[in-house]
Amino acid sequence: MTDCATKAARMALLMAIFFIAYPAAGAEQADADQAPIARLCQAGASVQQTRMAQLCSQWQSAKTTDKASWAASIRALDDRLKAFDDALPPRDLAEAVAEAEAEVVTPSTPAPEPEPAASSDRLQTPPAEAPHSLKPDFTGGEKPAVPARDLPALGRYIEETCRFDEQLWCRLQPRNSFKSVAFPDAVPGEPFYRRASDAIRAFNGGVFDGRRLYFFGGGHAASYQNSVYALDLQNLLWERLYDPDPLDDGGAFLKAAFDIPLDKKCFFPKEGKAPAAGHTWGSPLLLDGLFHLWISAWGCDDYGTASDAYVHAIFDIERREWIARRPVKDLSLNVSAASPIDGRAFLFSIHRDPALFEIDLKTDAITRKSTRLKHNFGKHGIAILVGNSIVLVNQDEIHAIPVTKDAIGDAIHMGTLPATVEDDDALRYVKGRFILWAGGENLYQSADLKNWKTYGDGSGPRHLKSLFNKFFPVPALDVLIGISNEDEIWLARIPDDGNTFSHDLPEGFRCSDYIAGKECGNLQAMLAEGGSVTLPKGIYAQCAIINKPLTLDGNGSILQDTPCRSKAALILNADAEISHLTCRNIAVNDGNGACIRQQTAHLSVDDVTFENAQSGILTDPKAQSLTVKNSLFQNLGGDCRIKCGRAHGIYFAAKGGTITILNSRFLKARHQGHLIKSGAERLIIKNSVLDERGGEGSRAIDAFNGGEIRISDSELIAEPRDGNKDVIGFAYEQRVQFGDHQISIENSKIDCAFGSLIRGRINPKTTITNSPITQCRDQ
Numbered sequence: 009m010t011d012c013a014t015k016a017a018r019m020a021l022l023m024a025i026f027f028i029a030y031p032a033a034g035a036e037q038a039d040a041d042q043a044p045i046a047r048l049c050q051a052g053a054s055v056q057q058t059r060m061a062q063l064c065s066q067w068q069s070a071k072t073t074d075k076a077s078w079a080a081s082i083r084a085l086d087d088r089l090k091a092f093d094d095a096l097p098p099r100d101l102a103e104a105v106a107e108a109e110a111e112v113v114t115p116s117t118p119a120p121e122p123e124p125a126a127s128s129d130r131l132q133t134p135p136a137e138a139p140h141s142l143k144p145d146f147t148g149g150e151k152p153a154v155p156a157r158d159l160p161a162l163g164r165y166i167e168e169t170c171r172f173d174e175q176l177w178c179r180l181q182p183r184n185s186f187k188s189v190a191f192p193d194a195v196p197g198e199p200f201y202r203r204a205s206d207a208i209r210a211f212n213g214g215v216f217d218g219r220r221l222y223f224f225g226g227g228h229a230a231s232y233q234n235s236v237y238a239l240d241l242q243n244l245l246w247e248r249l250y251d252p253d254p255l256d257d258g259g260a261f262l263k264a265a266f267d268i269p270l271d272k273k274c275f276f277p278k279e280g281k282a283p284a285a286g287h288t289w290g291s292p293l294l295l296d297g298l299f300h301l302w303i304s305a306w307g308c309d310d311y312g313t314a315s316d317a318y319v320h321a322i323f324d325i326e327r328r329e330w331i332a333r334r335p336v337k338d339l340s341l342n343v344s345a346a347s348p349i350d351g352r353a354f355l356f357s358i359h360r361d362p363a364l365f366e367i368d369l370k371t372d373a374i375t376r377k378s379t380r381l382k383h384n385f386g387k388h389g390i391a392i393l394v395g396n397s398i399v400l401v402n403q404d405e406i407h408a409i410p411v412t413k414d415a416i417g418d419a420i421h422m423g424t425l426p427a428t429v430e431d432d433d434a435l436r437y438v439k440g441r442f443i444l445w446a447g448g449e450n451l452y453q454s455a456d457l458k459n460w461k462t463y464g465d466g467s468g469p470r471h472l473k474s475l476f477n478k479f480f481p482v483p484a485l486d487v488l489i490g491i492s493n494e495d496e497i498w499l500a501r502i503p504d505d506g507n508t509f510s511h512d513l514p515e516g517f518r519c520s521d522y523i524a525g526k527e528c529g530n531l532q533a534m535l536a537e538g539g540s541v542t543l544p545k546g547i548y549a550q551c552a553i554i555n556k557p558l559t560l561d562g563n564g565s566i567l568q569d570t571p572c573r574s575k576a577a578l579i580l581n582a583d584a585e586i587s588h589l590t591c592r593n594i595a596v597n598d599g600n601g602a603c604i605r606q607q608t609a610h611l612s613v614d615d616v617t618f619e620n621a622q623s624g625i626l627t628d629p630k631a632q633s634l635t636v637k638n639s640l641f642q643n644l645g646g647d648c649r650i651k652c653g654r655a656h657g658i659y660f661a662a663k664g665g666t667i668t669i670l671n672s673r674f675l676k677a678r679h680q681g682h683l684i685k686s687g688a689e690r691l692i693i694k695n696s697v698l699d700e701r702g703g704e705g706s707r708a709i710d711a712f713n714g715g716e717i718r719i720s721d722s723e724l725i726a727e728p729r730d731g732n733k734d735v736i737g738f739a740y741e742q743r744v745q746f747g748d749h750q751i752s753i754e755n756s757k758i759d760c761a762f763g764s765l766i767r768g769r770i771n772p773k774t775t776i777t778n779s780p781i782t783q784c785r786d787q
Contacts, residue, residue: 142396142410142411142412142415142417142418143410143417143420144395144396144397144399144408144410144420144422145395145396145397145410146394146395146396146397146437146440147395147396148394148395148396149394149395149437149440150392150393150394150436150437150438151346151348151393151394152294152295152346154216154217154218154480154481154482154483155217155218155483156218156483156484157218157219157242157484158242158484159219159241159242159482159484159485160242161183161241161242161243161244162180162241162242162244162482162485163484163485165180165244166178166485166487166499170499170501172487172501172503175465175467176449176451176463176464176465176467176468176500176501176502176503177449177465177467177468177469177498177499177500178467178498178499178500179469179497179498179499180244180489180497180498180499181497182239182244182245182246182497183243183244183245184245184246185246185494186204186205186208186237186246186494186495187205187494188246189237189246189247189248190204190205190235190237190248191204191233191235191248191251191252193231193233203226203231204231204233204235204237205231205493205494206225206226206231206285207223207224207225207226207231207233207235207236207237207285208223208225208237208478208491208493208494209474209492209493209494210225210226210231210287210474211225211287211288211289211474211476212224212225212226212287212288212289212292212474212476213225213288213289213290213291213292213476213477213478214292214476214478214491215292215293215294215299216294216480216489217294217297217325218482218483218484219240219241219242220238220239220240220241220242220247221238221239221241221478221480221489221491222236222237222238222249222292222294222299222323222325223236223237223238223239224236224237224285224288224292224299224301224321224323225285225286225287225288225301225303226285226286226287231285232284232285233252233285234250234252234253234277234282234283234284234285235248235249235250235251235252235285236248236249236250236299236323236328237249239491239497241482241489246494249328250282250323250328250329250330252285253277253282254277282321282330282333283301283303283319283321283330283333284303284319285303286303286304286319287303287304288301288302288303288304288476289304289342289343289388289476290342290343290344290388290389290390290391290476290477291303291341291342291343291344291355292344293344293345293346293353294325295346295351295353295369296350297324297325297326298322298323298324298325298331298369299322299323299324299325300320300321300322300344300353300369301320301321301322301323302318302319302320302321302336302341302342302344302355303318303319303320303321304318318335318336318339318340318341319333319334319335319336320332320333320334320335320336320372321333321334322369334372336372339355339357339365340357340358341355341356341357342356342358342389343355343356343389343390343391343400344356344391345391345392345393345398346393347366347393347411348393348396348411348412348413349366349413351368351369351370352366352367352368352369352375353366353367353369354366354391354393354398354411355367356381356389356391356400361379362379362381363377363378363379363381364377364378364379364381364398364409364416365377366411366416376416378409378416380416380418380419381419388402388433388476389401389402390402390433390434390435390477392435392436392437392477393411394437396410396411396412397409397410397411398411399422399435399437399442399457400419401425401433401435404424404425405421405424405425406421406422406423406424406425406457407419407420407421407422408420408422408457422456422457422458423454423456423457423458425444425446425452425460426444426452426460426462433445433446433447433475433477434446434447434475434476434477434478434479434490435477435479436479436480436481436488438481438488440455441453441454441455442454442455442457443479443488443502444460445475445479445488445490445500446475447469447471447472447473447475447492448464448468448469448470448471448472448569449464449465449466449467449468449469449470449522449569450462450463450464450468450522450549450569451463451464451488451500451502453502462521462522462527463502463503464521464522464523464549465522466522468498468500469490469492469496469498470569470593470595471569471593471595472490472492472493472496473492473597474492474493475490475492478490478491478492479491482499486501487499487500487501488500488501488502513526514547516545516564517545517546517547518544518545518546519544519545519546519547520546520547521546521547521548521549521550522547522549528544528546528547528548528550529544530550531543531548531550531551531552531567532550532551532552532553534552535552535554535558535560536552536555536556537556538554538555538556538557538558538582539556539557539558539559540559540561541558541559541560541561542561542563543560543561543562543563543565543589544563544565545563545564545565546565546566547565547566547568548565548566548567548568548570549568549569549570550567550570551567551570551571551572551576551577551578551579552572552577552578552579553572553573553578553579553581554578554579554580554581554582554584555581555582556582557582557583557584558580558582558583558584558585558586559584559585560584560585560586560587560589561587561588562586562587562588562589562590562616563588564588564589564590565588565589565590566589566590566591566592567589567590567591567592567603568590568591568592568593568594569593569594570594571594571595571596571601571602574596574597574598574601575596575601575602575605576594576601576602576603576604576605576626577591577594577602577603577604578591578603578604578605579605579607580604580605580606580607580608580611581607581608582608583608583609583610583611584608584610584611584612585611585612585613585614586604586611586612586613586614586616587613587614587615587616588614588615588616589615589616589617590616590617590619591603591604591616591617591618591619591621591624592617592618592619592620592621593620593621594621594622595621595622595647596622597650598650598654599622599646599647599650599651599654599655600622600623600626600646600654600655601621601622601623601655602621602622602623602624602625602626602655602659603618603621603623603624603625604618604624604625604626605626605627605628606625606626606627606628606631606634607627607628607630608630608631609630609631609632609633610631610632610633610634611625611627611631611633611634611635612634612635612636612637613625613635613636613637613639614637614638614639615637615638615639616636616639616640617639617640617642618639618640618641618642618644618657619640619641619642619643619644620642620643620644621644622644622645622646622647622654622655623644623646623655623656623657623658623659623681624641624644624656624657624658625657625658625659625660626655626659626661627659627660627661627662628661628662629661629662629663630662631660631661631662631665632662632664632665632666633665633666633667633668634658634660634665634666634667634668634688635667635668635670636658636667636668636669636670636672637670637671637672638670638671638672639672639673640672640673640675641657641658641672641673641674641675641683642673642674642675642676643675643676643678643703644656644657644677644678644681645657645677645678645679645680645681645703645704645705646678646679646680646681647679648679648680652679652680652731653679653680653681653682653706653731654679654681655679655681656677656681656682656683656684656685656710657674657677657681657682657683657684658674658683658684658685658686659682659685660684660685660686660687660688661687662687662688663687663713663743663744664687664688664689664744664746665688665689665690666688666689666690666691666692667684667686667688667690667691667692668692669684669691669692669693669694669696670694670695670696671694671695671696672696672697673696673697673699674696674697674698674699674708675697675699675700675702675703676699676700676701676702676703676705677700677703677704677705677706678703678704678705679704679705680704680705680706680731681705681706682705682706682707682708682709682710682737683698683700683705683707683708683709684698684708684709684710685710685712686709686710686711686712686713686715687711687712687713687743687744688711688713688715689713689715689716689746690715690716690717690718691709691711691715691716691717691718692718693717693718693719693720693722694719694720694721694722695720695721695722696722696723697722697723697725698722698723698724698725699723699725700725700726700727700730701725701727702727703727704727704729704730704731705727705730705731706730706731706732707730707732707734707735707736707737708724708725708726708735708736709724709735709736709737710736710737710740711736711737711738711739711768712737712739712740712741712742712743713739713741713742713743713744713746714738714739714742714746714749714768714770714772715746715748715749716746716748716749716750716751717736717750717751717752717772718751718752719751719752719753719754719756720752720753720754720755720756721754721755721756722756722757723756723757723758724736724756724757724758724759725758725759725761726759726760726761726763727761728761728762728763730761730763732763733762733763733764734760734763734764734765734766734767734768735758735760735763735764735765735766735784736751736765736766736767736768737767737768738751738766738767738768738769738770738772739768739769739770739772740768740769742769742770749770749772749773750772750773750774750775751766751772751773751774751775752774752775752776752777753774753775753776753777753779754775754776754777754778754779755777755778755779756779757779757780758779758780758781758782758784759781759782759783760781760782760783760784760785760787761783762783762785763783763784763785764784764785764786765781765784765786765787766786767786
């Protein structure tokens with residue numbers, strides 16, 4: 009096909025789109041031409057024309073409200089196609105396409121631009137050893153600095169909606185939804201165009217230019233759409249800046265760039281310079297209008313191509329197009345920071361021995377390297393350039409690495425994170441202070457990274473994950489903006505020192521970790537020696553690990569928000585008796601968190617409330633007995649964003665033993681959790697209520713090994729929306745064989761909500777005495 013013929017075909021295609029859009033002008037003729045138009049839309053000598061056909065098809069079938077988005081995509085692609093054709097000499101297009109594909113298959117590194125003449129701000133010969141005398145100096149603030157731009161819509165929103173004179177946080181609701189601009193996930197021929205929102209939430213960072221927040225990413229088991237999205241704070245609107253490119257089975261770029269064998273289906277952009285969607289971790293940087301990302305090169309249908317395959321991709325913000333896609337071999341680059349030298353960046357590699365690299369952003373050439381790092385920095389790390397130092401957060405440690413144009417200093421330990429902070433952190437430097445956010449309702453402020461002041465009043469978010477430093481100052485409005493996903497966008501304004509929201513403590517409480525100056529003592533230290541302990545009545549944003557037998561009187565205290573070791577608020581490695589305590593808001597990344605983790609033989613709780621957490625009590629197989637008295641379990645269960653049905657009110661994971669429940673209430677399981685999941689040989693329930701109404705659970709009781717269940721003087725009430733339609737599940741898993749299986753119910757009331765009372769793999773001997781049963785299909 010000649011160049012002229014290609015343009016003629018394109019004109020015919022666009023004319024076809026026009027007549028479909030405006031059928032009033034010559035509708036009968038347009039109908040008569042539908043068949044050839046359809047063939048034209050599905051044909052094409054290049055990948056780009058196939059893409060146009062897909063867009064045309066989607067535009068035709070779209071709802072009226074969605075047509076504008078598809079029309080914009082068609083116009084944008086047509087502009088790219090015109091530029092492609094205009095650049096071709098008058099020769100056969102197929103030959104040009106083949107040549108373009110060959111350029112992708114054969115990797116090449118762009119030729120480095122000529123180095124400018126030597127000057128004081130260019131490093132000529134990196135010194136072999138950096139001077140050890142370099143000290144951190146934060147003068148000059150964080151770089152690159154966020155410019156102060158006029159944001160009228162955000163300003164009005166704050167004035168009309170937020171109450172920063174009274175509270176720390178304000179939730180931001182854009183004027184449109186992310187879903188309204190997200191590229192559809194049902195595109196013919198693109199099996200991995202799914203969950204566009206993973207560009208924000210799936211292990212990805214972001215950047216901010218003072219007006220827009222920019223997001224890109226996905227990959228692994230998440231989305232493969234390589235779109236670019238932005239949240240415009242000037243208008244409070246979500247935008248799609250770049251439509252995803254087609255994905256080709258074969259992954260020529262992967263083969264050429266990383267020598268990855270193609271014995272699996274690999275979905276990766278083959279044409280042009282657009283990168284595949286992958287995790288960006290804490291790597292994104294915005295420098296001189298260019299969005300730099302170091303992307304995990306996921307792309308195969310078994311969740312990965314190679315553990316260390318990374319791509320340096322560059323998106324031009326103003327032109328809204330990708331301008332580079334280059335392989336980075338033998339490095340695992342999960343954290344980055346700007347460099348004091350223009351046109352360069354620092355990258356942390358966790359491949360084998362940890363190292364710090366400074367690279368030239370035009371050529372990817374390594375200009376400096378330091379291996380004097382004391383720790384292996386993980387994928388969830390944070391790095392920012394403040395003054396002359398890279399401030400690095402990894403797990404709970406904070407280091408500063410002084411850097412100049414001539415030397416890289418040692419990693420100097422600056423401090424540790426506050427005790428209430430775990431993974432998934434965000435750190436910024438604002439007005440001479442470091443501001444730390446961990447996805448919860450607290451903010452922490454420090455001038456020296458050693459002494460932290462806590463701000464929190466209960467007005468903020470809870471348990472947000474996947475932050476990856478998506479937390480930025482908005483200088484013009486004196487607020488900070490933090491984002492975890494498209495539905496969780498928050499504004500915060502730290503008050504002046506004269507107004508720290510230090511409201512009076514609740515009546516009867518002596519301390520609160522959420523009120524500056526009135527924090528509680530160290531919980532771990534109070535409980536470390538075991539014995540009999542009565543807590544000062546307080547609200548503790550802390551956790552503890554118990555290694556010695558303990559009798560704990562909580563004295564009405566509250567433990568909240570903080571699990572230890574990504575497990576639980578209290579981890580019991582010794583037998584314990586716990587009373588007069590509330591535990592709430594405990595969640596961890598794998599969805600299996602708990603208020604109490606019983607890793608010992610015996611536990612007794614009395615007058616304890618478990619609420620708004622994943623599991624209330626979770627045991628391991630060594631548990632022998634659990635006794636619950638006068639307690640409340642409500643709104644407990646896993647997280648369906650991670651895995652439905654993973655956590656429960658009580659999860660007794662032992663293969664035997666006894667659970668005894670007396671005078672207690674279990675209410676409203678969530679996320680397909682059970683009120684009680686028991687592997688015990690005996691489950692005894694007396695004078696208690698198991699009421700699933702109003703929740704979204706699974707079963708009131710799941711006795712997964714079977715055994716003996718005795719229920720007396722109690723109520724069991726099912727929820728019609730339960731994931732499973734049986735009140736008691738019996739021996740569905742049978743991880744161990746018991747000798748006797750029976751159920752007795754006496755002096756109780758049961759409502760099955762039109763489900764079954766008992767179902768399972770074993771039919772136990774069942775005795776029901778003086779117990780009204782309603783709405784049960786099997787009774």
